Amino acid sequence: MAKPDILVIGGGVTGTITAITLAEAGAKVTLVDAGVNAGSDANAGSLHVQMQSRFMRLYPDQVPNVEAALPFYRAAAEEWVKLDAALGGVELVRKGGLMLAETADQLAFLEKKAAREAAKGLSVELLDRVSLDRIAPWLGPQIVGAELCRDEGKLNPLLANRLLKRRAEAAGVTRLTDRVTQLRMTSHDVEIDTPDATLHADQVVIAAAWGSGDLVNAFSVTLPTRAEPLHMNITEPGAPVINHLVQHAERSITLKQFSSGQIVIGGGWPATSQGSHAPPTVRHDSMLQNVALAARLAPAISSLKVIRTWAGMNTTIDGASVIGPLPYTKRIIMAIPGDAGYTLGPLVGRMAAQIAMDAPTDFDAGPFSPARFAN
Ligand SMILES: Cc1cc2nc3c(=O)[nH]c(=O)nc-3n(C[C@H](O)[C@H](O)[C@H](O)COP(=O)(O)OP(=O)(O)OC[C@H]3O[C@@H](n4cnc5c(N)ncnc54)[C@H](O)[C@@H]3O)c2cc1C
Known part of the structure; x- marks a missing residue:
């Protein structure tokens, strides 16, 4: 397989939007997904914006992060309106x-x-x-x-997921079903291990939800997914x-x-x-x-x-999204939505793609930087 410019790990709503955005901007994109336990394939299709009482009860320590991000939730719902039209x-x-x-x-x-x-x-x-x-x-x-x-x-997630996969395919995204086990920096790119292959890419976007923490431990970042x-x-x-x-x-x-x-x-x-x-x-x-x-x-x-x-x-994680490059490893970019991740996924995925392209982001990514988890 020819070396991709960007490899996206995780093929839920977030990673798929990242891959589509990058591929439609002309990048050569490979998406690797483990093919199991995507929240995106199980979710209920609620577009959440107000603070959820369930979340406030279960995770009171994380409420300040959610509350600070309320304008982000609103923007994410708007992003879905645009996506609805685009799809x-x-x-x-x-x-x-x-x-x-x-x-x-x-x-x-x-x-x-x-x-x-x-x-x-x-x-x-x-x-x-x-x-x-x-x-x-x-x-x-x-x-x-x-x-x-x-x-x-509200929206129909079965329909949305199907249309997103189709759009990624049409944009030329190569999709592999495999599980990334390790990432390493080389002098000039990122090396990616799966049980079946060793891949290389100039940049990697990690949109692997619950699987993300394990992938970044080696980079002095403790991400409590x-x-x-x-x-x-x-x-x-x-x-x-x-x-x-x-x-x-x-x-x-x-x-x-x-x-x-x-x-x-x-x-x-x-x-x-x-x-x-x-x-x-x-x-x-x-x-x-x-x-x-x-x-x-x-x-x-x-x-x-x-x-x-x-x-x-x-x-x-901690109530807030994680968006942006790792503190010491700019070639690796995180794209993990905070609570109500199907609502946030398209905006988070798009912003991660914008960061990878060194373009201005639709929303200030500063508060969501992975730097808050640096060891
Ligand atoms: C039952 C349920 C109902 C929900 N309802 C709603 C709702 O109504 N509204 C809402 O906003 N949110 C809802 N959510 C939350 C929402 O579904 C998720 O937060 C969101 O889909 C996350 O999207 P994602 O693309 O970031 O990650 P996911 O969709 O979880 O995808 C991550 C992908 O990464 C893959 N992966 C993990 N590790 C690796 C690895 N090492 N290598 C390769 N691939 C890997 C996984 O296999 C998975 O396919 C719900 C969640 C659940 C479980």
Whole structure:
């Protein structure tokens, strides 16, 4: 194989966008992907912008990073709108996201959260039950109010992933299914080991999500990438009623309706890891509690049958994205989205490509520099 200019490790949404951007700018690009546990292949298609209560509960120490990045989330949702047009439609609907409250305390929490988000430029407002009934009449009687974030939306990730792969192929990206085990600097390029080959490239972009930490240890960078196995459900099609992305102020849930009428229910219920070489497996307790909560919040969907469940591998780091060259090794560039990585992936992937091309980035990459993990 001829030596690529740039080798991208990881073929999820982030790495694929990086590869497309570089190839369409004229670079010779090879993408190497291990072919397992891509969060992008398992995700729910929610465009998240407001701070997720689940994340705030589980990772309070990481909230400052997410909060600082709220304008970045907004820009990332805009990036998806452009991508939707460029790919010819990924069923993107941007009617906003509702975070529901069932108690006065939850509503008070949302009120404070909305004030913080508005200060960062998000389009948020608090709705009482009367206002909610006008836009979401299918809610359970116990819902007292909600935060509406107009920046949020939903899309069909199966369709988006298929169109992205097709676009990469059309742009001339060479895709290999293999697992990178080690990277080394030579005097003039980067040497890349896989079990099957040793490759060389002028530059490498690491968009390997949970697999990224192991690849950069040798470069005096400790990147605490953690794999987080999560559960998802999808129902049979129902009549179209739900326009919004739906979450809860305290409980783990995301709920949305695809244009097929199917309801996708998830929101971070745990699955069981089988390691990095096999997909995680579903947990029955996650399925039952996840769908029971969905039926409680939206009784109108409770007669729909769940037709499929699956589990996928999410990645957490410190709440913020990691974008930019390694501190001591400029030929290696990181591209790892922070929390809600499918939302952030296209913008992160594009910025990593811009950095590789030495071009100005669409958004200030400074706060996301890998230098914060330098030993
Ligand atoms: C069940 C679930 C639901 C989710 N729902 C949403 C949602 O609704 N909205 C949202 O914004 N986010 C969601 N996420 C998060 C989101 O899916 C991920 O953060 C995002 O897809 C990450 O994209 P990525 O391209 O950076 O990485 P991934 O899609 O995880 O891809 C990384 C790729 O790198 C490969 N790789 C790893 N190590 C190596 C190596 N050494 N060599 C070669 N290849 C390697 C992997 O095999 C994988 O294919 C969800 C995640 C899960 C698991």
